Amino acid sequence: MAVTWRSVLASGREQLGPARTHEAKWLVERASGLDGTDLLMHLDDCVASRHLAYFDQMLARRKSGEPLQYVLGRWAFRGLDLLVDPRVLIPRPETEVVAGLAIAALCDWPNDARRALDLGTGSGAIGLSLAAEVPGAQVWMTDRSSEALAVARANLAGLGGRAATRVALLESDWFSAVPADLVQSFSVIVSNPPYVHDTASLPEEVVGWEPASALFAGPDGTDALRHLIATAPGWLVAGGTLVLELSPEQGPSMAALALGAGYHDVRIESDLTGRSRALVARRPA
Numbered sequence: 001m002a003v004t005w006r007s008v009l010a011s012g013r014e015q016l017g018p019a020r021t022h023e024a025k026w027l028v029e030r031a032s033g034l035d036g037t038d039l040l041m042h043l044d045d046c047v048a049s050r051h052l053a054y055f056d057q058m059l060a061r062r063k064s065g066e067p068l069q070y071v072l073g074r075w076a077f078r079g080l081d082l083l084v085d086p087r088v089l090i091p092r093p094e095t096e097v098v099a100g101l102a103i104a105a106l107c108d109w110p111n112d113a114r115r116a117l118d119l120g121t122g123s124g125a126i127g128l129s130l131a132a133e134v135p136g137a138q139v140w141m142t143d144r145s146s147e148a149l150a151v152a153r154a155n156l157a158g159l160g161g162r163a164a165t166r167v168a169l170l171e172s173d174w175f176s177a178v179p180a181d182l183v184q185s186f187s188v189i190v191s192n193p194p195y196v197h198d199t200a201s202l203p204e205e206v207v208g209w210e211p212a213s214a215l216f217a218g219p220d221g222t223d224a225l226r227h228l229i230a231t232a233p234g235w236l237v238a239g240g241t242l243v244l245e246l247s248p249e250q251g252p253s254m255a256a257l258a259l260g261a262g263y264h265d266v267r268i269e270s271d272l273t274g275r276s277r278a279l280v281a282r283r284p285a
Contacts (some may be wrong), residue, residue: 031055094271102190105241111136119191124152142172192245193224239285251276
């Protein structure tokens with residue numbers, strides 16, 4: 001009997017179980033190169049052996065516990081189609097909110113003053129969103145991991161167009177390799193830094209696959225946050241904005257730290273679930 005995409009989909013749903021039926025569809029879409037209505041129109045087509053082998057390989061990886069995003073090799077973020085693999089964190093909805101806050105802050109500036117710095121860029125999700133969504137934005141993206149930067153570079157190539165020409169990538173431990181002539185020139189500095197405390201218990205699907213250096217940040221998870229709050233003013237233009245993703249319980253203490261460091265208009269913003277997710281603070285004008 002010929003194998004069709006319909007039978008492949010049914011098999012995937014059975015093997016992944018009721019809670020993951022949607023994942024089976026995504027795997028079929030990836031293996032077939034079809035999605036949405038195109039897939040529906042071709043469900044009864046015969047499956048070539050190479051496509052079936054690719055599906056079986058992805059299914060086995062997912063059943064072993066590998067995150068779906070890594071299995072698919074791509075993930076959507078604010079309309080961008082990003083390459084993702086274990087060299088970088090998986091882009092998440094809460095980080096889309098953080099990117100939106102940085103975009104809003106950057107849009108408050110005239111076109112010729114829209115200069116942004118994305119620290120610890122990983123896949124490039126935040127920085128590339130700034131370049132894609134903010135007209136005229138000049139964006140610098142840094143990461144201390146050369147492997148993460150390779151992913152960001154691939155995603156920059158996928159961005160294309162004029163937006164891509166306004167992006168620079170730097171291998172840098174936070175600000176260490178940012179050119180000195182950019183001191184106090186950024187309208188927005190944004191980061192999704194590591195903010196998990198060292199002894200936190202995370203799901204195996206996270207801790208077993210995602211890079212630990214992008215997750216953990218000291219006994220209370222605030223080592224990177226504290227460093228960025230302390231050092232960002234030296235790189236922000238007067239009136240510039242710092243946007244940092246954080247864990248909900250870290251909001252009050254990090255807001256107090258920012259106020260003590262002299263920032264103005266300090267606030268904690270929530271993610272789509274209503275949980276505190278980002279520190280937004282402005283260098284005094």
